[in-house]
Amino acid sequence: MICWMFPGQPVAFADTPVNDPEFQKIALLCQETTGFNPLESCTSASDLSQSVRLQLFGVCVSLYRAKVLARQGSVPDVIAEHSMGIYASLAASGATDDVTAIELAWRIGVCMARMGMQREYALGCIIGLTRVPLEAIVANNGIYIANYNTSRHFLLAGERENVAAALAEATASGAFSASVFPCDAPLHTPRIEEIAGELRRIVADYRFYEPRIPLVEHITQTTLTAAAIPRFMVEELSRPVYWETTYRALRSRKVTHFQEVGIGSALSKFNRWIDSES
Amino acid sequence: MIEELIPKVKQMIIDSLRIDGMSPDEIETDAPLFGEGLGLDSIDALQLVVAMEKEFGVVVPDAATGSTVFASVRSMAGYIAEHRK
Structure with missing residues (x-):
């Protein structure tokens, strides 16, 4: 049983697949949607904060890697997400499309960035x-x-x-x-509730479909339904990510293979650590 | 002593970091383990700390010590040789 795991925001612009036409297509989509081009990550959309640009970069790379894996014949039985990995995981599960995933990451990121203008x-x-x-x-x-x-x-x-x-x-x-x-906002803490109303209004602008592939969320490890997605997207920003519990829940669902779909291998390394203690 | 430990340290790295498809001979003894070389990070470092303690009874107390110890396989072997009980 295969699980695709979508990691959260990267800490740097790294491992950009610059020469792959598939990534170039996603980069163009991102530029048209948000003004940010992940192929020009250091100079593009300087009006956006570094955190928002990193979030968009992470979403684009995850969307790209999911397409590469699919092209290679990998089909997940279940999908898991960590923090900002929610956006690309929604697209991979069929709950939304790539443009919506990018646009949500952008609008929510910009909303959170406003918190950073008041405090550091x-x-x-x-x-x-x-x-x-x-x-x-x-x-x-x-x-x-x-x-x-x-x-x-x-x-x-x-x-x-x-x-x-x-x-x-x-x-x-x-x-x-x-x-x-540095970051724009106190992510995954109750402090985000200060902007919860604005976040709810953003999420309410979108329609979500039933995930075709089960998508397990990182708070209570339940499988998200279309109806539950909007609430989760706001709630997840004000509550912690419980990755160890999520990984153990996936294991108990008989997942045998985990594929990290994004930048780096932090989630795979966390899994390795958890296994070493089991 | 250090030379004897080097293949054991390489095997410990492969086992503890679950580096599939790599043999001890493929790890360069004097190459940096972090950043370049094997490209390890701080998550890997803690895994190596635990493995060193379990296998050799040697403690790496903090990241500052770790940055010296984990500079290369040879430096790891040297630290183990010096601190082994």
Whole structure:
């Protein structure tokens, strides 16, 4: 049983398949829809924030990789998504088309970017600490755990200076590594509820179809229906990603092969870690 | 001692990182493991930390130490030789 896993936002513009006509087609679609061309990622659409451009870049590469896999004859029995991987996963499942996936990523990204004009936010990547001490650290610093990726891989989100303080505390508490990334908004935290009304209005502009391939979401590991998609798309931005639970749920559904459909191999590495503890 | 450890370290890397289709001989002893070379990242680093502790009883306490230890297979073997109980 095969699962295609769609990863979240990349941290850099990397591995661009510049010479493949299939990617060029998706890049053009993105440019026509949003003004951003992933083939000119560093210079294109400078009015968009770096986070929005990275999100669009990630969506385009995932859409492209899904097409390449399909061309190679890979057919998923189930689809899973992590964070911003939701957009391309919706298209791959048949719940929407490529243009809608790109447009949703763009409009939601721009909406979240407005939060970043009021305050400076960041994401913090913590490797090595376990959940309990980390939960105490985030509480001390008024921030949140945004991704529960494995027993020892977490992503924090909140205001930049608080994230920096939490990373210092985590390092002093024995974290193996701690790194910070700028972002527009406190992703996957309750703070996103400040813009939930606007997000709901964006999502309400689109029609979603029943996924042809079961799409498992990362909060409660249920299979999304067309009716549940709009609510999930807003809710997922204000709640954490539970990747370890999602992976274990997929395993219990008898998935034997996992194919990462996007940039890098972070999800495959998280899976490897989870397997090593099983 | 270090030379004896090198093939074992290579096998540990392959096993712990589940690098399919690669033999120990294909890993260069002195090539960088991170960024270029095998292209490992911080997720891989923690996996190697756990594997080193399990297989050789050697602890890499933090990423700063790790950046020196995981510079190459030879540096890993050197660290193990020095810290093995």
